[in-house]
Amino acid sequence: MDFDDTPEEAAFRQQVQAWLQANAPQESAQSVFRAGMDEAAALKTARAWQAEKAAAGYAKITWPKEFGGMGGTSIQNVIYSQEEAKYNLPSGFFDIGLGMCIPTMMAYATPQQLARYVKPALHGEEIWCQLFSEPAAGSDVAGIRTRAERDGDDWIINGQKIWTSGAHYCDFGILVTRSDPTVPKHKGLTFFFLDMKSPGIEIRPIKQISGGANFNEVFFTNVRIPDTQRLGAIGDGWKVSLTTLMNERMAIGGGGSALGTDDLIDLARKITFPDGQPAIKNSAVRERLADWYVQGQGLKFTRFRTITALSKGQTPGPENSIGKAVSASRGQEYTAFAMEMMDMAGIVTDMDLAPYKAAFQAAWMMAPGMRIAGGTDEILKNIIAERVLGLPGDIRVDKDVPYNQLPGVK
Amino acid sequence: MNFDFSDDQKLLKDQAQRFLNDKSSLKVVRRILDTDETHASEVWKGIVELGWTGTTIPEAYGGIGLGHLELCMIAEELGRSLAPVPFSSSVYLATEALLLAGSEAQKQKYMPPLAAGEMIGTLALSESTQAATPRTMKVSFDGGKVKGVKMPVPDGDVANFAVVAVKTGSGTDEKSVSLAIVDLTGPGVTRAPLRTLDPTRNLSNVTFDNAPGELLGAQGGGWAIVQKVLDHAAVLVAFEQVGGADACLNMAKEYALNRYAFGRPIASFQAIKHKLADMYIKNELARSNSYYGAWALSTGAPDLAAAAAGCRVAATEAFNFAAKENIQTHGGMGFTWEFDCHLYYRRAKWLSLSLGSHLSWKDKLVSELEKRNAA
Numbered sequence: 001m002d003f004d005d006t007p008e009e010a011a012f013r014q015q016v017q018a019w020l021q022a023n024a025p026q027e028s029a030q031s032v033f034r035a036g037m038d039e040a041a042a043l044k045t046a047r048a049w050q051a052e053k054a055a056a057g058y059a060k061i062t063w064p065k066e067f068g069g070m071g072g073t074s075i076q077n078v079i080y081s082q083e084e085a086k087y088n089l090p091s092g093f094f095d096i097g098l099g100m101c102i103p104t105m106m107a108y109a110t111p112q113q114l115a116r117y118v119k120p121a122l123h124g125e126e127i128w129c130q131l132f133s134e135p136a137a138g139s140d141v142a143g144i145r146t147r148a149e150r151d152g153d154d155w156i157i158n159g160q161k162i163w164t165s166g167a168h169y170c171d172f173g174i175l176v177t178r179s180d181p182t183v184p185k186h187k188g189l190t191f192f193f194l195d196m197k198s199p200g201i202e203i204r205p206i207k208q209i210s211g212g213a214n215f216n217e218v219f220f221t222n223v224r225i226p227d228t229q230r231l232g233a234i235g236d237g238w239k240v241s242l243t244t245l246m247n248e249r250m251a252i253g254g255g256g257s258a259l260g261t262d263d264l265i266d267l268a269r270k271i272t273f274p275d276g277q278p279a280i281k282n283s284a285v286r287e288r289l290a291d292w293y294v295q296g297q298g299l300k301f302t303r304f305r306t307i308t309a310l311s312k313g314q315t316p317g318p319e320n321s322i323g324k325a326v327s328a329s330r331g332q333e334y335t336a337f338a339m340e341m342m343d344m345a346g347i348v349t350d351m352d353l354a355p356y357k358a359a360f361q362a363a364w365m366m367a368p369g370m371r372i373a374g375g376t377d378e379i380l381k382n383i384i385a386e387r388v389l390g391l392p393g394d395i396r397v398d399k400d401v402p403y404n405q406l407p408g409v410k
Numbered sequence: 411m412n413f414d415f416s417d418d419q420k421l422l423k424d425q426a427q428r429f430l431n432d433k434s435s436l437k438v439v440r441r442i443l444d445t446d447e448t449h450a451s452e453v454w455k456g457i458v459e460l461g462w463t464g465t466t467i468p469e470a471y472g473g474i475g476l477g478h479l480e481l482c483m484i485a486e487e488l489g490r491s492l493a494p495v496p497f498s499s500s501v502y503l504a505t506e507a508l509l510l511a512g513s514e515a516q517k518q519k520y521m522p523p524l525a526a527g528e529m530i531g532t533l534a535l536s537e538s539t540q541a542a543t544p545r546t547m548k549v550s551f552d553g554g555k556v557k558g559v560k561m562p563v564p565d566g567d568v569a570n571f572a573v574v575a576v577k578t579g580s581g582t583d584e585k586s587v588s589l590a591i592v593d594l595t596g597p598g599v600t601r602a603p604l605r606t607l608d609p610t611r612n613l614s615n616v617t618f619d620n621a622p623g624e625l626l627g628a629q630g631g632g633w634a635i636v637q638k639v640l641d642h643a644a645v646l647v648a649f650e651q652v653g654g655a656d657a658c659l660n661m662a663k664e665y666a667l668n669r670y671a672f673g674r675p676i677a678s679f680q681a682i683k684h685k686l687a688d689m690y691i692k693n694e695l696a697r698s699n700s701y702y703g704a705w706a707l708s709t710g711a712p713d714l715a716a717a718a719a720g721c722r723v724a725a726t727e728a729f730n731f732a733a734k735e736n737i738q739t740h741g742g743m744g745f746t747w748e749f750d751c752h753l754y755y756r757r758a759k760w761l762s763l764s765l766g767s768h769l770s771w772k773d774k775l776v777s778e779l780e781k782r783n784a785a
Binding site for chain 2: 311
């Protein structure tokens with residue numbers, strides 16, 4: 001048992017470190033998220049960095065070389081992520097496109113389409129989004145309503161999608177629609193990709209409880225998609241969607257989130273309680289700190305177990321599935337506790353006054369969304385119960401009922 | 411990164427599981443629960459024959475000279491099986507104390523019989539219904555004689571000797587505490603079993619009335635040694651807790667899959683599924699913390715104290731949670747003497763208190779973090 005790289009891993013890490021040192025745009029990158037650079041400027045920096053990564057093969061390490069990847073291993077991908085995380089570089093703009101959309105294209109698009117779309121996506125020239133969730137279909141994403149109706153060589157799309165990250169700057173999207181409402185819900189779906197600049201698309205930002213607008217609503221009014229942009233057979237949209245969602249779950253974080261328990265402990269040392277002692281000397285505080293520290297360590301070392309499996313060329317065990325189920329709610333709890341330690345001033349979000357430039361308050365306002373995005377806490381527990389522990393799925397009352405006869409469907 | 415046990419170590423774990431399945435079933439555990447036997451002597455004999463008691467004892471002293479990682483694998487299976495044997499007292503506490511602080515002569519004298527199972531040792535620390543501290547400790551050591559009462563002493567009725575924490579100074583600081591090895595079968599020692607919430611493990615009241623003892627480690631160095639011994643034991647017990655918690659999850663899962671209510675297996679209800687998912691999450695967090703503890707113990711890492719406290723806290727949380735929610739999953743049947751759920755409920759609490767409370771370990775963990783940040 002050790003934490004060391006194998007000789008091959010160490011050599012790859014050195015190669016990555018040398019490349020990052022020579023190429024990472026250190027100064028501009030520092031400012032992207034720390035000082036709240038505006039989105040257009042951040043996007044520009046991110047595109048430039050993505051192009052450099054792609055040119056060097058680092059943009060998608062595990063992709064085959066024919067698609068511009070490195071043909072590397074999952075452990076090399078982890079090593080690259082760990083090293084890149086040290087630079088606080090712009091990220092996030094290309095994750096959905098390269099992590100979910102393009103892999104779905106690879107499974108279902110024609111060679112000609114792949115030749116047209118993969119490279120620009122990899123180099124950051126074109127950005128993709130995913131159009132799945134709807135106002136009436138979140139956890140039950142197969143319950144979507146957006147209609148696709150055949151019209152000659154085209155399909156006509158009407159309806160609404162929601163929670164689409166980056167729709168306003170995206171060039172293309174993958175879209176799941178209902179093509180046949182007269183069959184049970186999983187059987188009447190059809191999947192497409194489309195140009196986000198198509199006539200009839202209207203994009204509106206969603207103002208979140210945190211005040212920010214990271215997501216959009218996307219409205220479709222008689223939007224035309226050529227049948228050549230259909231992915232998978234008519235009525236096979238659910239099967240194609242599963243390809244996308246599988247790719248979502250394969251993502252393994254390289255670590256390095258913005259606020260951790262170390263920051264909480266640091267805060268507890270700096271704040272003075274009414275007894276004149278640092279907060280960390282208070283027994284109630286100590287008990288909570290211990291819980292969160294241990295939980296954080298547990299997540300970290302669970303990730304290490306997953307990385308170990310990758311290093312040995314094995315498929316990671318199911319323990320990897322607990323990360324998202326734990327992280328979001330724990331973050332909500334310990335950021336709330338950080339504010340508790342600040343007493344009345346915990347309410348203050350002025351960046352010049354609040355400790356850590358009000359990062360605890362900001363994280364607490366984002367936390368409710370984190371517990372929902374990418375699978376709610378409840379859905380993730382269902383997944384652990386069903387796929388890890390082998391417990392039965394829920395009894396589906398909608399399984400054999402035509403979609404348009406389900407209660408709640410107009 | 412190789413943050414996992416080796417294939418050989420996993421093989422040892424499989425062998426341990428097979429042996430305990432075969433020789434130390436829950437029927438054996440119930441026999442100890444229902445009778446006056448202090449432990450299952452036939453299981454103990456088998457464990458000794460397999461060499462487990464000499465796992466970390468060097469070959470020069472009659473052991474098999476493996477390491478703490480191997481011992482962790484055995485511990486997980488002992489925890490899973492609830493084996494009613496004095497293993498933790500003799501191996502995690504007494505043997506570790508001797509390995510850490512024993513003189514050459516003491517190692518020569520005690521290690522071979524410990525490895526061979528001819529001697530069983532324990533650690534006598536607690537004295538009353540509150541945590542043992544240099545301030546409150548009263549048992550004295552004067553002119554080579556130990557005087558006072560230790561309570562509760564794990565496996566006090568089973569052990570041949572105890573490493574006893576004694577006061578050798580009048581002060582209340584850590585330097586007033588030393589360790590003395592006392593023959594529990596010799597003169598001046600009276601022992602009486604205590605009624606406890608887990609009768610499958612022995613706890614005893616041990617009275618020393620001028621019982622002869624010899625110092626283990628330097629005079630005044632006892633408290634520091636005890637802390638190290640407890641760190642080592644915390645990692646090993648964490649593996650027992652992880653094993654026990656895993657057994658509870660499996661038991662709850664099997665029951666939920668086979669128990670029907672409202673026309674379906676109760677395992678299909680989200681209230682039960684989420685409960686079992688919560689158990690799984692806590693168990694995995696405890697397992698990962700315990701792996702880190704095992705690494706720190708086996709390498710003698712500077713972070714050992716924090717790693718030990720971390721896995722202790724996580725594993726205590728996991729086993730206590732799994733044991734109580736296992737009963738809840740079983741419904742009314744789980745509250746019957748006949749069902750085995752209570753065996754885990756009892757053991758979970760025994761393990762979570764026998765090295766000091768959950769609260770005290772959390773406090774210790776934060777103290778270690780403070781030191782780290784200060785450095």
